Amino acid sequence: MPRTELRAFARNSRPPGAAVPYHPGLPAEQRISRRRHAMQYRPTAPELLTALADLLEATLLPALPPELRHQARVGAHLARMIERELTLPAVSADVADADSEERLWEALVAQVRADLAVAKPGYDAWEGE
Missing domain, CATH: 1.20.5 (Single alpha-helices involved in coiled-coils or other helix-helix interfaces)
Incomplete structure (x- = not known):
């Protein structure tokens, strides 16, 4: 099917009054604005x-x-x-910045809890001994 016939087919297959996609060669009243119909x-x-x-x-x-x-x-x-x-929000447990053993432990626990929330939901709530 020649290109002109394809265009005529596409134009005629739309409901009456329906706008056509943006094309610079079309009259302004027949064009759809790209801003009005952005992808959702x-x-x-x-x-x-x-x-x-x-x-x-x-x-x-x-x-x-x-x-x-x-x-x-x-x-x-x-x-x-x-x-x-x-x-899930990303947890940035900065193990390198931990200056004490307690802060290192807290950073590691935070990272493991974040990993468990992804891999095994529910396991991240465990408080341990």
């Missing part, structure tokens, strides 16, 4: 990872043969870990 950036990466994990666990896992179910669980677990890593 949705869904976010954490939302996509949550959807992937849900798909693996709820939809695919029951339909898979038993020998492949473990791989689906691992994939879902990895997607949830990465989602938590993207959404």
